[in-house]
Amino acid sequence: MTATPQQLADVLRPVKHVLLDFDGPVCSVFAGLPAPEVARRLREGLFATGEQAPAGAAEETDPLALLRLVSNARPDLAASADAALAALESEAVRVGRPTPGGESVLAACVRFGRAVSVVSNNASAAIDAYLSAHRLSGYVAGVFGRTAGDPSSMKPNPRLLLEPMAAAGTQPAECVFIGDATRDVEAGNAARVPTIGYANKPGKQEKLASAGAVVTVDSMQLPPLLPW
Ligand SMILES: [Mg+2]
Known part of the structure; x- marks a missing residue:
């Protein structure tokens, strides 16, 4: 069930540092350049015609899963695959779709003295390209994307959550993570940070809750509910 305003306020009240997933809570990265098209272009750039791609690569339509698959099967390609995907993601965000409420959450955090x-x-x-194009860079204390060439850095690994907490000097109990995937909740659990599940598609709410999200919401239009 979507959190009541009271439940959400209870989760947010002690928070000094908001950790915010990007694809989902801030924007829909692949809304304009679809993920299967990005995966296809990544694959075609890496494997010349006739060259054998790793098992499963031909069918993979999720670009990040493809990056992980290729990097694991062909470590020699990990760096070039990451760079090629980064270029495609930069192209995708130019035609990505802002999430309603995402920008207001960023602005509200800053207005109330919370780091994001x-x-x-x-x-x-x-x-960075998306935040800059949408004039949002000033709201953000730091951007912690995957480590180039090292897909093991990706969530559900908690590393990407631990880095901003170390940089800001904040403890897990002073933080909240907002994410839209079960791997986000798993990363939050591993970092001991409570996760708000953003259920932006039917069926996600149950998955996020059973993964351990402390509350779930079905909209990023949170600012009227912020307790700060
Ligand atoms: Mg996401």
């Missing part, structure tokens, strides 16, 4: 760090499996360069 973006924590994402996407490439930092693409995130």
Whole structure:
């Protein structure tokens, strides 16, 4: 069930540092350049005609899953695959769709003196490009994208959450993570940070809740509910 305003306020009240997933809570990265098209272009750029791609690569339509698959099967390609995907993500965000309420959450955090760090499996360069194009960079204390060439850095690994907490000197109990995937909740659990599940598609609410999200919401239009 979507959190009541009271439940959400209870979760947010002690928070000094908001960790915010990018694809979903801030924008829909692949709304204009669809993920399967990005995966296809990534694959075609990496594997010349006739060259054998790793098992499963031909069918993979999720660009980040494809990056992980290729990097695991062909470590020699990990760096070039990451760079190629980062370029495609940067192209995608130019035609990405802002999430209603996402910008207001960023602005409200800053207005009320809460730090915001973006924590994402996407490439930092693409995130920076989006934030800059939408004049949002000033709201964000830091951008923590996947480590280039190292897909093991991606959530559900908690590393991308631990880095901004170390940079800001904040403890898990002073933080909240807002994400829209079960891997986000798993990363939050591993970092001991409570996760608000953003259920932006039918069926996600149950998945996020059973993964351990402390509350779930079905909209990013939170500012009227912020307790600060
Ligand atoms: Mg996401």
